Amino acid sequence: MGEYKKLNIKDWAAEDRPREKLLAKGARSLTDAELIALLIGSGNLEETAVELSRRILAAVENNLNELGRKNIEFFKNFNGIGDAKAVTIAAALELGKRRKEADVFHKKQISGSSDAAEYFMPLLSDLNHEEFWILLLNRGNRIIDSFMVSQGGISGTVIDVRLILKNALDRMASAIILCHNHPSGTLQASDADLKITSKIKNAAEIMDITVLDHIIIGQNSYLSLADEGMLI
Template identity: 55%
Template sequence: MEGYQKVSIRHWAEEDRPREKMLKKGLSSLSDAELLAILIGSGSQKESAVDLARKILNDAHNNLNELGKVTVEALCKKYHGIGKAKAITIVAALELGRRRQLTVPLQRYQIKESKDVFALMHPLLSDLHYEEFWVLLLNQANKVVQQFNLSKGGISGTVIDVRLIMEKALYQHASSIILCHNHPSGNKNPSKADIVITKKLNEAGKILDITILDHVIIAENHYFSFADEGILQS
């Protein structure tokens, strides 16, 4: 059409750009074409990445299984703006999707009591000559959705960032948290610093509606549980 100019994605409203839309509204808000456009990255002078993605999907009858059969060579030959690198990215992403369907989901470890924490963390912490502080994030069924090493320290302590723990818990939509660290000295009893940080995290959890279920201290072949000793209730 005379006088018509294609509007680049970067000139779209921010909420309509695929990457920005994904960050603001989540993956489920994107159409297949928008997801494919993210893989493509950029279109050509004649059409945006989204327009190009719609064309590719249309030729595959808007069926991702059909698109998964398309080769790198076919994509490069048929579509202006699709070079080898973009074609490889599309084919690789579709192959990952296929393999995901074939993968058996991981069984998440369920925490029912303090000895379950000990069984999970003892192999990681029992032989260390320095302290490590770990955090377990759990869902509503008390299954571990993520475990991460928050800090490493010297023989007598580590540095704990309450905000970082809560930030990760919120990001993972965790319902509860279990804290765990080791005492290389072999003394399982909590230090004053252990008690202070546990209470501080417990208070932060109450504000954010994230329960601190326990803090387990591992010392060689035995452990101390804040929950078992009723300290978290004080």
């Protein structure tokens, strides 16, 4: 029996090689696995880069949004993926998130809960921990700025209402929108969610600042307390 020889991408037909395929037909012609294969460059002794990439995608049920939630250690669990390749994949996924975020920010005007959710989705939907954010708006409901208030969960983190109002007053905001994520994906407002919403809303009213909504971000979905009549 002859010595086993690993089939490298260079041994493939030219039209099947991801790099050549991209150059000839454009990036849109490549599958998700082929795009990841371009990032990692090579597979392992048993798999080509594309085969390895297919196995990585299969581990998240071929869901790129779920892949974006994974950390470096997840990628390094696959034979053939070390620090350099794991970092390359993570960097590419982060660039995709930032591009999406930049597209949303250019819109700048919030006309309903879907606009607010669209703004926060790239920031929060892929996180494995909870973050609480504030969106500052002017009188025309145009975005002034946004900032993170706390990290780690509403029930386990003290939300400083004074800090929120100070930032809103300093930036001359007329309205604010609250937002936090549920890493579990559950779209249900907890008692803690409702209590902190009421606390901030009542304090803001004293300063003539309106709390327009509290958005809860899940995985590619959201809940609007205003839409549900829960903004009390």
